[in-house]
Structures are given as structure tokens and as C-alpha cells.
Amino acid sequence: MRRALVAWALVLVATMASVPMARAEVAGERVVWECDDPAGDDHGPGSYTYPTNPSFAPYSGHFDLTRFRVTVDDRATNFDVTVARLINTWNAPEGFSHQLVEVFIDTTPGEGSVDSFGSGLNVRFDPRWAPDVYIKILAWGGSRVNVGGQDHPIWAGVLPNTSTIRASVPLELLGEPSESWKYYVVVSSQDGYGPDDHRPVTEEGGQWVFGGGSDSGLCPYAIDILAPDSASKSQYSQLRSWSDADRRLAVLVPANVHEAGVNWAPAAGWAAAGVAALGIGALLARRRALRRKGS
Ligand SMILES: [Ca+2]
Ligand SMILES: [Ca+2]
Known part of the structure; x- marks a missing residue:
């Protein structure tokens, strides 16, 4: 009986520990990592307002x-970015025309750059996770990956019947994605006249620029970033960390790191396994106590 209980316990631990993997399987593709972002935070550091032109x-x-x-x-690693509203206002061939999506990846510790690859985004990166790969996703044929200092054009489009923008990077350019990769994901507004295609943010705002920032040109041109809403490194706290006075x-x-530098996904898996193990331990202890009581 005890052997059967232990076997059942091991199955339970294995099942709970493998939940992220089970969720990860979709037809023909393996999910390497996925994460939700809070809805309604398309305001940069909290203060940004949309351009006032009716196109928006x-x-x-x-x-x-x-x-x-x-x-x-x-064949490829696919980067899927879902937005709350996807309208192809200017009929770009890719199926989206408002968004400029940038994904910066730290694939190799000790390599990379803390600037934003001259992207015009007006941010820097934490030197502990300096990215060495830069993926720029935009409409009208401009999507590309920068790896090893070289730009390569990549495919970008919209998944059928969804509001998900996908960019695919051939495996020969990046290799198989590793679970240790660290991601910075930024959504901005595409503007062919803005710095490196970013729509600027100003203090007052206007028909074609965001408001609620600053006129110094130092505030981030990021409208939403992938970040938890509860940790100390929330989106608003990260994007508020610019300073005009200090330039x-x-x-x-x-x-996908918290401040101790631990990947959330495995941590969640181990937490599930830990909870299961605790429950099983309590169950075994209770059976032992009952047996002692009965003897
Ligand atoms: Ca969001
Ligand atoms: Ca966010």
C-alpha cells in the first residue's frame, strides 16, 4: 500500500512539474517561453497619451x-506579440501598420551592448543582461534581425484571425533558442519620419506625437514593455527612470528575470513540484501517525 502511495506521489510530482511543458505544446511548434502583459498599460511610464489624429x-x-x-x-524561431487592438489603418502588406515591435535578447552572458543598438528607443539595458541580438519588427518590409553586428531581413506578418504579430528568424541565423535567453520586449508606434522609425513623445503631445513625456528627447519612446505589474521592476518604474536633469x-x-536573476518559468515549475511534495509529505506523515495510533 505504501509503495503504491509513493508511486502515485511521484506521478503527481512529475505531472505538476511538467505543467508548463504540457501547456507549451502546440501543433508543429514548441513553445520556448511565453508571458502575459497587463492590459491597459499602453502609457509608457504611466503618463503618456496617444497622438490626437483620428488615425489613432x-x-x-x-x-x-x-x-x-x-x-x-x-525552420525558425517565431516571436509572437499580441496587442489589444490590431487595425491595419494604412494597409501595410504585413497586416499591421501602427506598431513597431522590438525584441532585444541576451543570448550569451558577457556579450552584447547596454545601448539600444542605436534604435532611437531612448533606453539603456541592465549590464547584467546586455542583449546581443536585436529584432526589429515593422511594416513595409523593414523587419530585420541584428546578430553578430550584421543585419538580416526577416519575415513578419499577422497570424490568421488574431491580433498577433509574428516575426520568424531562421534557425541558421540564431540557432535553437535556449531556455536561458533573456528578453526585452518593447512596443512603440511606427513613424517613418521619427528617429529610427519611432514616433516621438513630447510634453504636450499633438496630432502625430505622444504627450506626457518631455521635450528633451531623453524620455523613452516605448509605449508598452513586457514587465510584471507587481514587482519592484514594474513597467512604470523602469520607464520612469530617465532624468532630464541628469541627462x-x-x-x-x-x-524573464526577477531581481535575483532567476527565470520565472522554471521557478514556477519547481514551486508547483514543491507544493506537491509538501502535500505528499503531509499525507505520508498522516498515514504513519494513523498506523502508530492503530498499533
Ligand atoms: Ca500591456
Ligand atoms: Ca506592459
């Missing part, structure tokens, strides 16, 4: 990242 009506959702997912198939840019941390 209803002035919410276009830049509201709600989910990020990395999958791999036999300092905001500093970002990757979405």
Missing part, C-alpha cells in the same frame, strides 16, 4: 502588448 482612434489598445510568446519549429536614459531589465 479610439486612442487605446494599438500599442497595448498583452502577450509575448517564443516558439520554435524545424540620463531609462534603464530596462529583461522580462
